[in-house]
Amino acid sequence: MKGSCFCGQVQFEIKVDKVDAYHCHCSICRKVTGSKFNTAFTLSAEHFSWFSNNEGVKTYQKNGKGFRHDFCGNCGCTVPNRYQDVMFWVPAGLLDDEDGIEVTKHIFVESKAPWDVISDELDQFEGYP
Ligand SMILES: [Zn+2]
Numbered sequence: 001m002k003g004s005c006f007c008g009q010v011q012f013e014i015k016v017d018k019v020d021a022y023h024c025h026c027s028i029c030r031k032v033t034g035s036k037f038n039t040a041f042t043l044s045a046e047h048f049s050w051f052s053n054n055e056g057v058k059t060y061q062k063n064g065k066g067f068r069h070d071f072c073g074n075c076g077c078t079v080p081n082r083y084q085d086v087m088f089w090v091p092a093g094l095l096d097d098e099d100g101i102e103v104t105k106h107i108f109v110e111s112k113a114p115w116d117v118i119s120d121e122l123d124q125f126e127g128y129p
């Protein structure tokens with residue numbers, strides 16, 4: 001499956017046919033997306049490759065630690081980032097071929113916005129499962 005940012009400067013491929021994604025309702029994901037949750041998944045680094053040099057990618061870490069937000073310096077779009085060295089965190093909305101994405105859960109439901117009403121049957125977790 002291939003993915004790209006809004007302007008196309010950042011491009012990547014994931015070498016799996018199917019991914020298990022989640023909707024994260026935490027306060028950081030809400031800020032980063034400007035919406036009620038962030039739909040994403042993680043996968044092992046061996047299944048991920050970049051197709052772009054990513055010179056224009058910028059990183060923001062609040063107080064220099066904790067949640068890391070990588071984004072395209074040209075279009076501002078959230079892009080994948082390497083996570084715990086052996087994993088990649090990938091925002092599901094960047095994938096151009098969406099057939100293999102299955103969302104199975106809501107996470108950090110405890111910190112969701114009061115106006116965020118979950119109306120599906122997916123599993124819900126207060127924090128990280
Ligand atoms: Zn871009």
Ligand SMILES: [Zn+2]
Pocket residue numbers: 024025026027028029030038108
């Ligand atoms: Zn989150």
